[in-house]
Amino acid sequence: MPSHALRATAAAALAATTLLAGACTGGNGGGASGRSPTALPGPQKLDWGDCPTPSPAQGGGEAPSKEWQCATLKVPLDYADPGGEQIELAVIRSQARDKDRRIGSLVFNFGGPGGSGVTTLPGAAQEYASLRDRYDLVSFDPRGVGRSAPVRCEDDRRLDAYYAQDNTPTTPAEEKEYVDRIRSYAEACEAKSAKVLPHVGTENAARDMDVLRQALGDEKLNYFGISYGTELGGVYAHLFPKNVGRAVFDAVVDPTKTAEQSSLGQAKGFQLALGNFAQDCVDRGDECRLQGSTAKEIEQNIIKLQQRLDKQPIPGIGDRELTQAQATNGIAQALYSEELWPLLEQGLDEAEGGQGQLLMALSDALNGRDPNGNYSNIGAANTAINCADSKERYTLEQTKARLPQFRAASPVFGEFLGWGLLGCTDWPVNGAWDTPDVSAPGSAPILVIGNTGDPATPYEGARRMAERLGEGVGVELTYKGEGHGAYNSGDACVQKAVDGYLLDGTVPPANTVCTAA
Secondary structure (H helix, E strand, O other): OOOOOOEEEEOOOOOOOOOOOOOOOOOOOOOOOOOOOOOOOOOOOOEEEEEEOHHHHHOOOOOOOEEEEEEEEEEEEOOOOOOOOOOEEEEEEEEOHHHHHHHHHEEEEEEOOOOOOOHHHHHHHHHHHOOOOEEEEEOOOOEOOOOOOOOOOOOOHHHHHHHHHOOOOOOOOHHHHHHHHHHHHHHHHHHHHHOHHHHHOOHHHHHHHHHHHHOOOOEEEEEEOOOHHHHHHHHHHHHHHHEEEEEEOOOOOOOOOOHHHHHHHHHHHHHHHHHHHHHHHHOOOOHHHOOOOOOHHHHHHHHHHHHHHHOOOOEEEOEEEEEEEHHHHHHHHHHHHHHHHHHHHHHHHHOOOOHHHHHHHHHHHHHOOOOOOOOOOOOHHHHHHHHHEOOOOOHHHHHHHHHHHHHHHHHHHHHHHHHHHHHOOOOOOOOOOOOOOOOOOOOOEEEEEEEEEOOOHHHHHHHHHHHHHHOEEEEEOOOOOOEEOOHOOOOHHHHHHHHHHHHOOOOOOOOOOOOOO
């Protein structure tokens, strides 16, 4: 988020592959429907101008500075009918500062799925300062996201209630309420967004990126994909292997796992990160604000807090109360970055004292809610994209049968992720695949970075992505650190390897290892 790998369904099971908060056809043909589309028109000319103030669906806020330019890209709603209805995608860029040494465009996708690249890139650009001299930094709102034919579901007032409700039902009445709520959400999405829902899957977004590449005037797509952006990049490489330029995948989604397996892997990943956080707190001795002399005791106190909140919420922000679901969301949000650990420690300490404002603020950030109560469409888009991709649909009985393995994987997060398997059950659109095809024979090398402490995209996924991309294509780099992603950690070893490839074309040796200082 931010670069979310996966979006929050701990607050309300929005999709089968998400927490708290990725069928292709070979070659360059084959639409999402399996039919072969006719040729698209020639490259477009983008009309660049000043960027508007971000829309509510993009998350609101201030317009970016004048160094940023915005444009719209037209793409087919349905690639099986390229001459039919067109939709517009929002695009943003900052031009290379050294025109004489310019390489081309570097297109970013920061993850989600559902995150607005148009609003994320200006805020994140400083993290990529070493790349700005020689690349135009470019991002976009994928279809269904932000200003790009956004998926719309429920209004802000209903979303407040939605994210606060119980997501770990324990009685038949609670189970019925939970299932009814998921069905009602899906119905709201269909009522407001029926036209776009069949067309927001990852394969269509990958085809959009090739239209964008052509409109940017680039022979090859130079690409930096983060979290879900690695899955999008992998699907692009499969569809258009000969069009891949220099590409980096950071915080890698495992392309070999089904939605259920991904959720289970996330449960383990977030539990691992929570254990690392708790151990760090213990190691700091009296400086740690949390009760417990061991990491296990701190984790047990967190579980007890969840149980108390399930029975009795505590004061949150304004007139809202912090529920168990929101607290779990807030904990997950803080585990995305080691820099947020101090806030997590403070938030847990305050919640033990009966004040839930900080954990609620963290939960709001994950769910795309601003301080004025306005939600971006990251939740709606995330659900729509994940359910358009994944074929998996679970019954109540199937979900309940899987809960024990989720609880075993994570006493803190497993129950929420297990119930999240119901997220796509009543979705009005069928899913495209069990797992995405990312094989890319003939592609240029793709640098694939795995972080051993990543909670949202577990480390093992990087190796599997490198293997599935194919021999001579996937080049794995390991970062022994904490948090979601590696390049944005500021680690000098990681940044040297990535910059060396993107700027000079130097591919680092396979299985390079970087260790956090």
